[in-house]
Amino acid sequence: MIARRLLLASPALLLARRAVAQELTWNGVPAQGGLLRGQALAGTRLALDGRAVRVSPEGYFALGFSRDHDPSATLSITKPDGRREEMRLPVAKRDWDVQRITGLPGAMVTPDEAALRRITAERAQLAAARGVDNAGTGFMAPMAWPARGRISGIYGSQRILNGQPRQPHYGLDIAAPTGTPISAALPGRVTLSGDFFFFGQILVLDHGHGVNTLYAHLSQRIANEGDVVARGDRIALMGATGRVTGPHLHFSLSWYQTFLDPQPLLPAEQG
Template sequence: MMRRRLLLAAPALLLARPALAITWRGVPAQGALVRGQAAPGTRLALDGRAVRVAPQGHFALGFGRDHDASASLSITHPEGRRETRRLPVEKRDWDVQRIAGLPPAMVTPGEAALRRITDERARLAAARGLDAAGTGFTAEMAWPARGRISGVYGSQRILNGQPRQPHYGLDVAAPTGTPVAAALPGRVSLSGDFYFFGQLLVLDHGHGVNTLYAHLSERLAREGQVVAQGERIGLIGATGRVTGPHLHFSLSWYQTFLDPQPLLPREQG
C-alpha cells in the first residue's frame, strides 16, 4: 500500500531544526480511510471539520464515496504556524448490483417498520458519531470472516427492480455459524437487533473510526466490552434484509461510510 509523505517547510526562525512532516498510509481517494501521524501538538481540520490528533500524533481521515476531486487540509503546527493544503482525491468507478427475491416489506417497509427504522438510525448515528481517544485504528486491519465476497462497497443497488442507495459495506458469504472476529481492537459501542441489519455489532476503534458487523445469527460480544483484534464477537447468519447467510462488514469515519477492502490483506488467511 502506498505511503504518502507531505513535507512541511520549517518556519524562518527555526531553520536550524529539521522540517516538520505529516506522514500517512494510503492515498486520498473516494471511499478511503487514511491513517497518519503528525508532530505531537499539531492541530488538523479536513474540509472544515476538526480532526482528533492523539498525543503521539496519530490521526485518521475519511473520504466519502462521492467526495469532490479535492479536499482542504488545514494544519496548525505545534509552534502556531498555520497553513492550508489542497489534497487531490482520486475518483473511483462503482458497480451496479441487482438483487431480486427480497420480501416486499424489506424493500418498501410499512408505517410501523418505518418508525422502528427511524429509531434504529438514530441509535446507529450515536454509536458511529463517537470521538473516543483510543488508537485501535492504527493497527493493520484483519479479515473479520472467511468466505466468498458477494458484495462490494460503493455499488449502486437495485432491489427487486427499484434503485436504492449504494451498498456501503463488504459482504462475505459463508454458512450460518461461521465465526466473525473483530477486524481491529476496540470497544463494542452498539449491540442490537435491527430491521435491515438484523443482529449487529458496532465497534469503536477511536478517532471516529468504527466497524459494523451485520446479519449475525448470534452476538457473542456485549455492549461496552473491550475486544482484541481477532477476538470472536459473533457468528454469521441471515437476519435482517438478506437473501442468504453472510456478513455485512462496514467501515466508517464518524458518519461517513468507507471502503474496508483496500485495508484488508489480499488473502483471507
C-alpha cells in the same frame, strides 16, 4: 473474488507529502471512500475541509472521504509552534458497480409505516454509536479480515433491489455458511448490540477517533455492549438475519457518520 485497490498517489500529492516529511505522514491514498491513518508532530492541530480532526498526544490521526467526495480536499495544518499551512489533497474519483438483487420479501424493499418508525429509531441508535469520539488509537492497528468466505458485495455499488433503485451499498459482504466465526477487525470497544430491521443482529465497535466497524446479519452475538475486544477476538457468528437472500456478513467501516471502503485496508489474502 471482487477486489478494488488504490495503490499509488498522484505526483502532485507525493511532492506535497515530501514537503511535510517528518512532520505529517500517513498510510493510504486520498480517494472516494478512503481512510487515511497517520501521524503528525505532537501538538499539531488538523482540520479537513474545515472540520477539526482529533490528533492524539502522540500525533496519531484518522480522516476519511465519502463515496461521493469532491475531486479535492483541503487539509489545514497548525504546527506545534503555531505556524499554519494548507495542503490541497487530490481525491481520486472511483467508478462504482451496479448490483442487482432479486427475491427479497416486498416488505424489506418497501417497509410499511410501522416498520418505517422502527427504522427511524434504529437509524438514530446507529448514528449515536457511530458518532462516538474517544481518544483510543485502536484504529492504527493493521486491519484483519473479520471472516472467511466469498466476497458477494463490495462498497459503493449502486443497489437495485427487486428492480427498484436504492441507496449505494456501504459495506463489504462476505458470504459463508451460518455459524461461520466472525472476529473483530481492529481492537476496540462494543458500542452497540441489537437486532435491527434491515441489518438483523448487529454489533458496532469503536476504535477511537471516530473510526468504527459494523458487523451485520449475525446469527449470534458473542460480544456484549461495553466489552473491550482485541483484534481477532471472536465476537459473533455469521447468519441470515435482516434483509438478506442468504447467510453472509455485512462488514462496514466508518469515520464518524461517513461510510468508507474497508477493502483497501485488508490484507490481500483472507487470513
